[in-house]
Amino acid sequence: QSALTQPRSVSGSPGQSVTISCTGTSxxxxxxxxxxxxxxxxxxxxxxxxxxxxxxxSGVPDRFSGSKSGNTASLTISGLxxxxxxxxFCCSYATDNMRFGGGTKLTVL
Amino acid sequence: QLQLQESGPRLVKPSETLSLTCSVSGGSIxxxxxxxxxxxxxxxxxxxxxxxxxxxxxxxYNPSLKSRVAIFVDTSKNQFSLNLYSVTAADTAxxxxxxxxxxxxxxxxxGQGTLVTVSS
Numbered sequence: 001q002s003a004l005t006q007p008r009s010v011s012g013s014p015g016q017s018v019t020i021s022c023t024g025t026s027x028x029x030x031x032x033x034x035x036x037x038x039x040x041x042x043x044x045x046x047x048x049x050x051x052x053x054x055x056x057x058s059g060v061p062d063r064f065s066g067s068k069s070g071n072t073a074s075l076t077i078s079g080l081x082x083x084x085x086x087x088x089f090c091c092s093y094a095t096d097n098m099r100f101g102g103g104t105k106l107t108v109l
Numbered sequence: 110q111l112q113l114q115e116s117g118p119r120l121v122k123p124s125e126t127l128s129l130t131c132s133v134s135g136g137s138i139x140x141x142x143x144x145x146x147x148x149x150x151x152x153x154x155x156x157x158x159x160x161x162x163x164x165x166x167x168x169x170y171n172p173s174l175k176s177r178v179a180i181f182v183d184t185s186k187n188q189f190s191l192n193l194y195s196v197t198a199a200d201t202a203x204x205x206x207x208x209x210x211x212x213x214x215x216x217x218x219x220g221q222g223t224l225v226t227v228s229s
Contacts (some may be wrong), residue, residue: 034214036214036215038216044218045218045220046205046216047219047224048218051215055213064165067196091216096160097158097172099158100156100158103155103156
């Protein structure tokens with residue numbers, strides 16, 4: 001059982017938007033603006049997509065955005081493309097730990 | 110471009126020690142303010158942070174694994190290593206090494222990962 005709760009799967013059609021939630025507690029997501037999101041293609045290492053809740057590394061399309069409200073962080077992907085199909089994991093800093101979500105499989109229909 | 114590569118035995122017997130090394134290329138492991146971490150991924154528990162080290166020697170461990178884990182750094186070889194003691198089948202996972210930034214907070218880049226199986 002993962003520390004942060006994510007939906008197991010989400011789906012959307014090309015061009016649509018999808019949002020993936022990541023729910024924690026006041027000890028992690030709610031207590032710090034240190035939430036990051038990772039994309040993982042099959043058989044590959046995770047790739048950083050969002051850090052510090054809503055900041056995007058260079059090279060990541062601006063279709064990817066992050067936000068947070070209370071103990072829940074969210075990743076929104078707009079203008080879905082086939083290449084976005086992957087697993088997405090959230091991660092949050094906690095006082096004595098780094099906690100991950102269980103991952104969400106995004107299917108582009 | 111910074112790259113990380115894990116190496117070590119792919120098969121470990123129960124009760125023995127799992128030892129992995131991460132070789133860093135394209136940059137120095139002594140590059141402040143970064144840290145270096147081990148993370149594992151298994152079907153049963155998803156991604157799990159194991160341990161963090163700074164080139165200066167500061168270490169941080171996941172409380173759930175702290176009694177069985179040690180992380181080391183060798184700046185002369187630009188490598189850092191993990192020992193996980195008294196392993197069981199539950200330690201079977203893909204093990205990743207990665208660079209960690211505290212502020213801003215992220216893991217990037219990650220190594221390709223190595224599958225370690227615990228079995229007799």
